[in-house]
Amino acid sequence: MKRLRSIGNKIAPIVFILILLIIWEIIVNVGGIEKYILPAPTDVIEVLIKDFKTMIPHILATLYEGMVGFLIAIALSIILAVIMDMVPLIKRALYPVLVISQTIPTVALAPLFIIWFGFGALPKIIVVVIVCFFPIVISIVDGLEGVDKDLINHFKLMGASKLNVFLHLKLPYGMINFFSGMRIAATYSIMGAVIGEWLGGDKGLGVYMTRARSAYALDKMFASIVIIVVISMGIFLLVSLMEKLFTPWNNKKLSMKK
Structure with a gap:
């Protein structure tokens, strides 16, 4: 029964999206809506097939910008969150900022x-x-702060240093929040790159969308949106997979709740 429910939960969003696409296709074809106003899903698929080779350099440019920015954000977030946790004065000063x-x-x-x-x-x-x-940084800070004070006191009574408390208690506890923040940021990374590309450049999905908009090629714009969604979901799933690998104790808790 649980397995059927789990399969149903996974299939339901796919079925819902397919129904929306079918309705969209019917409205465009029956209503005789022009492609430059609203393309049908089949028009978007056709563009994805025909223009995919042309789009590859743009996809790679956006992926590069998104991933490099994402990794830098992770590194900076970890460094600042640890400093804020170690020095409460810095935390009180920077958190509102x-x-x-x-x-x-x-x-x-x-x-x-x-x-x-x-x-x-x-x-x-x-x-x-x-x-x-x-x-990311707020998730880490909140995760480190949310550690049970009784557990921290217990570690200190056992003679643990501040570093040991951080490495063996706060860090594992904060990892769950860290990955939660990363999942949110993962969906933002490609969007952030595209926002930058809208304003100028010679490569990237944002540049491709700007050119398509100027030519009233809405089918190409929708094709770009599809690729952005697919890439963003791919990064999201990768982060979720990493979370399962690096926080096995959290997976056990979730499976017990189910």
């Missing part, structure tokens, strides 16, 4: 980076770092 920084729209910052750093990959990578940094 991090929260306030999220009120600044990334779209408003991207043009500045283009002006300062040119039309290459660097401004796009910076946008990705900014977009991904906050959810």
Whole structure:
């Protein structure tokens, strides 16, 4: 019974998406809607097949910017989160600043980076770092802070140093939150790269979308969106797989709840 329920939960979203696509196809064909207004799903699939070779350099450029920015954001988040955990004064000073920084729209910052750093990959990578940094660092900080104080006191009574408490208690506990933040950031990484590409450059899915929009080729724009979603989901699934590998104790808890 549990297995059937699990299979049903996995199939349900796929069935729902297929139904939406069928309805979309029917509306476009029956309503006689022009392709430059709303292309049918079959038109988008046709573009994906015909233009995929042309899109490969753009896909690789966006993937490079997204992944490099994502990895830099992870590294910076870990370093800052550990410092904030070790030095409470720094945490009290920086935490509100991090929260306030999220009120600044990334779209408003991207043009500045283009002006300062040119039309290459660097401004796009910076946008990705900014977009991904906050959810990861806040997740790690909250995870490290959420460790049971009684457990920390127990470790200290056993003679554990501050480093031992961090490595053997706080770090394993914080890993769960760390991967939660990474999953959120994973879906933002490609989006951040595309936002940067919309504003300038010669390669990337954002550039491809801008050119398609100028030509009123909405089928190509939708094809780009499909690829962005697929890449983002791929990164999300990769992070989820890493979480299962690096936090086996959490997997046992989840399986027991089920």
